[in-house]
Amino acid sequence: MHLSNISIKGYKVVNETSTVALHKGLNVIVGENASGKTSIIDAIRLLLREDEFGFSPVSEKDFHKPFTDNSQPADNFFIQGQFSGLSKDDKVTFLPWYDLKEHATLSLKFENKEKYGRYKKQVWGGSSKSSVFEWELFDKINCIYLPPLRDAEAKLKEGKSSRLAKLLKNLEASAIKDAKGNYKLHKLEERFKVFNDEIATSEDFPIKGMNDKISQQLKDAVGQTFGQHTHISFSEVGFNRIAESLRLFFFPGIEEHENKENYRSLDENSLGHNNLLYLATILAELIDSGEQDERLKVLLVEEPEAHLHPQLQIKLLKYLETISLSREIQVIVTTHSPVLASSATINSLIHICSNNGKVNATPIKDTGLDYKVSIKCETHDGCSDITIPESADFLTRWLDTTKSTLLFAKGIILVEGIAEAFIVPQLAKKILKKYNSTNKPKLPESIDEAGVSVVNMNGIYFKHFMRLFCNFGIEDKESANIPIRCSGMTDQDPEKDLDENGNKTIPASPTTANHNFGKNPALNLIATINKSEYCRLFVGPLKTLEYDLAMEGNNIQSMASVLAENWHNREEVYKELKEISEKDWCKETLKNKAEAANEILKRIEDKNMGKGYFAQLFSETITKNSELATPQYITNAVLWACGGKVSDQ
Incomplete structure (x- = not known):
């Protein structure tokens, strides 16, 4: 039950x-x-x-x-x-x-x-x-x-509200009542009674002398008729009072220590460990409550x-x-x-x-995470279909302490990699500032203020993550959704371009290195996802984040400048990047701009730089450069997650 x-x-x-x-x-x-x-x-x-x-x-x-x-x-x-x-x-x-x-x-x-x-x-x-x-x-x-x-500490100390007292009373509920429910003397009470009787009557203890002196003073003060006799003991011997007198002490180790004098009171313990002691007492009370029914x-x-x-x-x-x-x-x-x-x-x-x-x-188990999907490989003859694991298993493995922030957010932006995770929050400040200058009601000034989390999936796993927020791919089945806005940013990932030496200008990503689909398989989800109430998937218009970013406005100049300032070795590369950073790319032809953007992307992916390191460096530039342009798909992803109106791409 x-x-x-x-x-x-x-x-x-x-x-x-x-x-x-x-x-x-x-x-x-x-x-x-x-x-x-x-x-x-x-x-x-x-x-x-x-x-x-x-x-x-x-x-x-x-x-x-x-x-x-x-x-x-x-x-x-x-x-x-x-x-x-x-x-x-x-x-x-x-x-x-x-x-x-x-x-x-x-x-x-x-x-x-x-x-x-x-x-x-x-x-x-x-x-x-x-x-x-x-x-x-x-x-x-x-x-x-x-x-x-x-x-x-207070809950474990002695008194009527003591959890130790409640635990003992529960454990001994059957020992203090007979078969008819009548109260009977508990063995603890018997032992306490013997102890109190012994110290009250024995000449070896001062208690008897104290009692005699008090009685004599009463007799001398008010006489034999009005006097009262007294009896001194350490405590009442009733079971409830015994239980309520219990105190808990601790020793910093799970093994019992032989010297009881080494145990300490709870006010000498840490708050965290006292909480664990309290919880252990509660669990003992629940597990062994003494109530069989x-x-x-x-x-x-x-x-x-x-x-x-x-x-x-x-x-x-x-x-x-x-x-x-x-x-x-x-x-x-x-x-x-x-x-x-x-x-x-x-x-x-x-x-x-x-x-x-x-x-x-929304119980997460009810969001339709049990759906499996197979993608047919169209590149290699005889190649077996690729089966994506169940979303529930996938998310169990992938929801670490950073990705699990999506469970506490007002909005979500799903991104493919570390570069987007660094760059998007900085671009969002510019996007929201521009939006608030022409729209009402105004949105918060940053995604942090909006309670929006940028979640780095380290891949194109929109199918698994977005299933939490919208239904797709499930025939004849309705599932629950987490009712908060979720946007995703993804790339076109076109067929890989080759330079004059036959090298790919855009290396295959780890998720598709052995199976070239010709385009990002997540794009097949857009038609369904973008009809949902809470989810939208926005796609870069050209290739990949850095390339699309470079093709906007005069961004090539800023990106080349960051690369040049932080380049190591190879003087000829530095000179080339320096030249690129000194041009006004708003005045260049689209062809020249594309060639420069490819050069920027090539240097970002060079072993001397790397996407993550460049994104860290460039994110610092974003806040300083008021002229930096933002691709529309990034703007839409930020505005959707923050609750704003989005434009057609």
Whole structure:
């Protein structure tokens, strides 16, 4: 049994009805700030009566209020959970919630009508509000929450709210009650009672003398009639008080240390390790709860990356995934960490974004990533088709900490290589400045300010990445899409030109070195991609990024200047580049310009330079050169991702 979806309306940042699909095992919810992740977690806590939240009173801030002038809070808020995967025993236990469609539902509604500091509440199971609600069913649900900025030290110290106390009480629940449910003396209580009796009566300890002196002073002060007898002991011997007196100490190593005096208190430990100790206590409480008839165990964790370095984040997430399956605990994690997002399996990721009070939740596994495609090689006779792997497997391998930023962005620009990754963000500043001078509403002044990520795919893998944002190539099947704008930049990659010596002026890329398709295979996707709501693929008009950039305006002059200033050895090359950098290429013929652009491209790809190094150097020039021209396809890619209007190429 697991919580398969949560529907919310009018609660906190959620205005319109929003449904988040969840699955058994590990769920990793990702998305930008203020997208609704915390509202989802709090809604689950409230619905399932999580120990530290479910009994707290609702406040006026829980009713959604739009960020508009003279706005009014919602009249009510509604939360509904659906439970799936019910066993035969689950169906019997939760029969009042069962809807006869292999699901159980639990609904909660609060009216925005305050009376005596509280708001009117309705709770019902199944489809009928009128049926008698059995509150005892919540005893079959164990929901535990770990906040993002948790005070682990305070939670592990002694007291009524101590997690150590709760763990011991859960583990010993059956040991303090008999078969009829009546309280019985626990062996810990017996030992404490013997200890207290011994120190209170023995002449070997000062306790007896203290007690006698206090009693004598009372007798002398108020007399025999009004005096009271006293008894001194170290603690009450009740099981709950014993449990609440427990404290946790640590030693910096996993092996037990023989000398107990070497153990330290938690205030001497690091925040990160205290968080891990706290989480370990929570997991012990969930895994060995002592309740044999618990039907649902849910662990809610907000930002587990708090105070943990990347290696620990990865280790922790993998462990949560393991115990979620082996111990049948549904784990729901929210995170801002690209490290965690890139370490999670594709099937566990759920992307969240918000638009005018509606939360859009997209399970990545539902975006149609299971599609395989074969491309026929038309170059070599008898050559077998090239099979591109499943997109899910591909993205699992490729979504590292840099590429996984696409899961937290407001917009995406997919590029083929490191050169575009360096150059596009700098060109974007010029593009956005020019756009804002003639258009309203204005766009942010940079892609960073716009929350747009440039993702370097290191190849022409648009088919795999863009499947997250649009449907294509899937017959008779609709898939979910992440509802944010995604643009891609790609090259024409025409047949390779040969110079007078028979050398290719544009070397084959690593992805097509053995199979010359004659053109970029990603171009076959444009017709479908560009009809979608969120995706566009923009193509350079000529050859490749550097060549197309050189053919714009007087860019050859700036590019040749950068090459000349940073060229090593071969004096004749330096002189040639210097001459190119001193011409006004706006006045040259198209043929001369193309020859110079080819020369620029040749030198960029020379072993003395390289595309990545040149892009780094040239990106510094972009910010200083106000006259630099930008190819239209780059302009369109930037504007689309940032939410602007694009022009026909």
